[in-house]
Amino acid sequence: MTTPPEPEESRSDPGLSAIMGERRRLINLAYRLLGSLTEAEDAVQETYARWYAMSGPRREAVRSPGAWLTTVAGRICLDLLGSARVRRENYVGEWIPEPLPDRSEWIGGRPGGAAADPADRVTLDESVGMAFLVVLDAMTPAERVAFVLHDVFGYPFAEVAGIVGRTPAACRKLASSARRRIRGSRGAATPPDRRAGVVGDFKRAWEAKDIDALIGLLDPGATAVGDGGGLATAALEPVVGAEPIARKLVDLVGQAPDAVILERRVNGQPGLVIRLDGTTAAVLAFDVAGGRVTRIWAVRNPEKLRPWTAD
Numbered sequence: 001m002t003t004p005p006e007p008e009e010s011r012s013d014p015g016l017s018a019i020m021g022e023r024r025r026l027i028n029l030a031y032r033l034l035g036s037l038t039e040a041e042d043a044v045q046e047t048y049a050r051w052y053a054m055s056g057p058r059r060e061a062v063r064s065p066g067a068w069l070t071t072v073a074g075r076i077c078l079d080l081l082g083s084a085r086v087r088r089e090n091y092v093g094e095w096i097p098e099p100l101p102d103r104s105e106w107i108g109g110r111p112g113g114a115a116a117d118p119a120d121r122v123t124l125d126e127s128v129g130m131a132f133l134v135v136l137d138a139m140t141p142a143e144r145v146a147f148v149l150h151d152v153f154g155y156p157f158a159e160v161a162g163i164v165g166r167t168p169a170a171c172r173k174l175a176s177s178a179r180r181r182i183r184g185s186r187g188a189a190t191p192p193d194r195r196a197g198v199v200g201d202f203k204r205a206w207e208a209k210d211i212d213a214l215i216g217l218l219d220p221g222a223t224a225v226g227d228g229g230g231l232a233t234a235a236l237e238p239v240v241g242a243e244p245i246a247r248k249l250v251d252l253v254g255q256a257p258d259a260v261i262l263e264r265r266v267n268g269q270p271g272l273v274i275r276l277d278g279t280t281a282a283v284l285a286f287d288v289a290g291g292r293v294t295r296i297w298a299v300r301n302p303e304k305l306r307p308w309t310a311d
Contacts (some may be wrong), residue, residue, distance in 0.1 A: 016281030017115065019051065022066050026073050031122050032148050033077040034084070035133050037307060043080060047073040067159070074145060081141035092226035092230030096297045097133040098304040100124065102265040124268030127152045130297050132265070132287035135185045139178055139198040146171045147178035191217045192270075196263075197286045199270040200292060202286070203261050206249055206272075213248035224248070229301035232281075245296070256281075273308065280308040 023044060030040035049070055062068045088095050126132060127148075136144050142164050149155040149163065150171070157168040157175075164171055190198075198217060205213035210284055224245045228234030239245050242304065253259060260275040266285040274282040283305060287295035299305065 004212045014040070019065050019069070019118035022069050022279075025049075025066075026069060028123055029070065029148070029153060030073055030077055031100075032133075032152060033074070033145060034080060034137070034311055035137055036304075037098050037100065038303070039080060039084075043073055043076045046076055065194070071159075071163050074113045074149060078141055078145050078164065081144060085141075088177055093234055093236040093252070094225045094227050095135060095137075095229075096225060096227035096299050097130065098130065099130065099153060099266050099271075099285060099297075099308075100268075101297050102268070103309055126268075127268045130267050131181070131185065131271050131287045132296065134297070135182055136178075138172075139181060142166065143174045143178045143181075147182075150175045151179065153241075190288045190291075194291065195286075196270040198288050198291060198293060199272065200263060200287055203263055205262055206253060207252060209250045210245075211250055213310070217293055218242035218245055219294045222292070222294055222296070224296040224298065226298045227304070228303050229303065231302055232300035234298065234300045280305050283308060 026044045026047060027040055029067050030043045031037055034040050034043065043237045050072055051065075051069065054114070060066075074311060102124060114216055122128060136148070139147070145164055146157075146160050146166075149160045154283050157171045160171045160175075161168045164174070202214070205217060220242050221240070222242055224235075224239040226234030226239075235248070239248055256274075256276055258276065259281065262275060264271055264273045264283075266273075266283055269285065271286060272284040273280055274284070282300045284299075285297045286293050
């Protein structure tokens, strides 16, 4: 989505410039809440539309425009999360959060100075790791909003309550429940260099079609999930087990001998990108524990790969 130019008056009004300066923070918040860059950008656009729909005197009466924008964006995201659950009942296959590239690794050859893509505004840290986003997606909308606002962005529960529409005590319980889900999903931490090493070894074994090496790099109970959204070929159900995953991956490479596998950071973590005929065909995110790959998320839905493809 193309971001519209700032209102002409904002170029000379420092107050309006500050309002537009909130966009990066709002996109960071909305992406973590929704797991979709497209929906996050739409939510932020709607937030600004509501701001500018107010009369000048009403806007001037807002004591903290940043807080107002956050409240509105949070409520919009809360509504979208509720409707998303209904929409996903008709989604073809598994749904995976939209993967984000590292701004320093230009997949499609975009110039390093280009910063118009909303993906460039998302800060890549632990709270956007694919494993983290997948757990967030399993939460109730209220849990997710309360947890992200308080634990990730540091908003007090009194303010969270005004967004979620619950009491501060209820929001505290929601965040606590979400915290337990996060802790329960985490295995032993893997150092970044070790994680990158495992993913690199995985790439080389995959390129070599070495099934035994792939099996050795996969946890026996590993799970691979694909997301084609009905627009690209992907397994409709998760593939479980080291050997079935290894054989599936080797079959895929055999079907596309001209595919190029690149090591790239996906949501701030080591991952792989599959390029075919100059186009990004898939983005793979990994979870690594004990020196082995425990989970693979393969996004093939072209609508979720736009930040990875040259315009």
